[in-house]
Amino acid sequence: MFRNYKSELNSKWAKKGLDPTQRYKISAGQWVVFLEQRSFDDFKALNESKSELVKRNKYHHHLGTGGYQRKLAQWEQEDEAQRAKGFAGAP
Numbered sequence: 132m133f134r135n136y137k138s139e140l141n142s143k144w145a146k147k148g149l150d151p152t153q154r155y156k157i158s159a160g161q162w163v164v165f166l167e168q169r170s171f172d173d174f175k176a177l178n179e180s181k182s183e184l185v186k187r188n189k190y191h192h193h194l195g196t197g198g199y200q201r202k203l204a205q206w207e208q209e210d211e212a213q214r215a216k217g218f219a220g221a222p
Contacts, residue, residue, distance in 0.1 A: 137165075145169055 144151040152159055194202055
């Protein structure tokens with residue numbers, strides 16, 4: 132959640148030059164520090180390289196933070212429910 136919060140601050144506020152101190156519980160001093168952290172050349176280079184990496188992905192996952200392993204149990208339950216209803220298509 133914190134990573135999403137920082138990402139939203141960066142993409143929706145910092146890159147657009149807006150001030151989020153009225154919307155979020157962040158002080159003006161914290162906002163200045165946040166902007167300073169994102170102004171370093173190392174951060175900009177890392178951000179650009181990660182953006183290029185994401186653009187090369189052909190298939191983006193939609194499994195959430197739990198990933199494939201956590202979805203297996205859910206899929207097994209769904210398959211059992213399908214079998215119980217008599218659907219032949221369920222494995």
